[in-house]
Amino acid sequence: MPELPEVEVVRAGLEPAVTGARVTSVTVLDERSLRRHDGPSEDFVDRLTGRTFLAPRRRGKFLWIPLDDDRVTTPEALVVHLGMSGQVLLREPGTDDALTRIRIDIEHPGAGPLLLNFVDQRIFGSMAIDRLASAPDFVDETVPSQVAHIARDPLDPRFDDARFFTRLAAKKTTIKRALLDQTLVSGIGNIYADESLWAARVHYDQPTATLSRARARGLLSEVRAVLNRALAEGGTSFDAQYLNVNGQSGYFSHSLNAYGQQGKPCPRCGRPIVREQFMNRGSHFCAHCQRVR
DNA sequence: CCGGACTCCTGGTTGC
DNA sequence: TGCAACCAGGAGTCCG
Numbered sequence: 001m002p003e004l005p006e007v008e009v010v011r012a013g014l015e016p017a018v019t020g021a022r023v024t025s026v027t028v029l030d031e032r033s034l035r036r037h038d039g040p041s042e043d044f045v046d047r048l049t050g051r052t053f054l055a056p057r058r059r060g061k062f063l064w065i066p067l068d069d070d071r072v073t074t075p076e077a078l079v080v081h082l083g084m085s086g087q088v089l090l091r092e093p094g095t096d097d098a099l100t101r102i103r104i105d106i107e108h109p110g111a112g113p114l115l116l117n118f119v120d121q122r123i124f125g126s127m128a129i130d131r132l133a134s135a136p137d138f139v140d141e142t143v144p145s146q147v148a149h150i151a152r153d154p155l156d157p158r159f160d161d162a163r164f165f166t167r168l169a170a171k172k173t174t175i176k177r178a179l180l181d182q183t184l185v186s187g188i189g190n191i192y193a194d195e196s197l198w199a200a201r202v203h204y205d206q207p208t209a210t211l212s213r214a215r216a217r218g219l220l221s222e223v224r225a226v227l228n229r230a231l232a233e234g235g236t237s238f239d240a241q242y243l244n245v246n247g248q249s250g251y252f253s254h255s256l257n258a259y260g261q262q263g264k265p266c267p268r269c270g271r272p273i274v275r276e277q278f279m280n281r282g283s284h285f286c287a288h289c290q291r292v293r
Numbered sequence: 294c295c296g297g298a299c300t301c302c303t304g305g306t307t308g309c
Numbered sequence: 310t311g312c313a314a315c316c317a318g319g320a321g322t323c324c325g
Contacts, residue, residue, distance in 0.1 A: 189318055
């Protein structure tokens with residue numbers, strides 16, 4: 001579900017509430033939500049309880065909250081991945097949310113006691129305690145070990161455009177597959193891939209090797225524009241499956257030009273948007289504006 | 294290296 | 310109304 005804009009909305013929402021807060025209690029209601037934690041749930045609870053949260057960080061669709069390191073020598077973080085249906089809801093202590101898998105009670109020096117409910121219908125998301133290590137490309141930056149293979153996202157100031165174009169051209173694959181490859185560029189999922197391709201007038205099955213540098217540049221620029229617009233509108237919500245930390249919907253679903261718009265006229269040329277199966281999911285595009293060439 | 298199939302899951306919607 | 314089939318924003322592994 002959540003792609004870069006939705007995860008960033010969650011990160012930004014958590015920042016003022018959790019930074020400097022101490023974890024007072026951790027309850028794991030469903031151990032399956034610890035699939036990315038290396039160890040049993042008791043280990044997760046022990047390593048998190050009593051720790052203090054630093055400012056939340058994000059790369060692509062991964063979110064993490066670094067932990068103070070006065071207890072351990074290796075810096076660690078609480079890593080959150082929302083998967084398809086995960087949410088982090090900021091609540092008054094004692095609040096129940098349906099499908100809560102992990103409950104984290106915290107004490108904020110200014111705001112007092114707060115509750116973080118990790119809610120996840122499909123349990124593809126997860127929480128984990130992971131060690132922080134130097135980023136592969138910059139030693140002055142740390143990322144959780146399970147995020148080390150994830151590329152920088154297009155909104156990261158250190159994203160290397162030239163390297164992206166070079167790697168893209170060297171790939172023997174097609175463009176939508178490449179946009180969804182989190183080791184090439186992160187943060188893009190099915191919605192924003194379709195939206196960016198529509199905006200750049202590129203067909204999802206265009207081979208990356210034959211996509212001109214100029215068109216690749218145009219595409220990356222549209223990716224950034226789409227992500228930034230979605231961010232400004234609070235992300236995309238179709239239903240209660242994506243909400244910000246306060247349980248509110250984003251508004252970008254009203255701005256979609258291609259995703260989920262099958263049968264409706266293309267906002268650019270008026271011909272119907274079509275939907276095709278690709279990579280076991282839907283690809284939405286305008287067969288007139290977006291052609292392989 | 295690449296693509297496709299398959300896995301992890303639940304619950305809302307659709308169609309008979 | 311009941312119920313089964315289908316569908317969903319992700320990502321990892323395995324196999325050919």
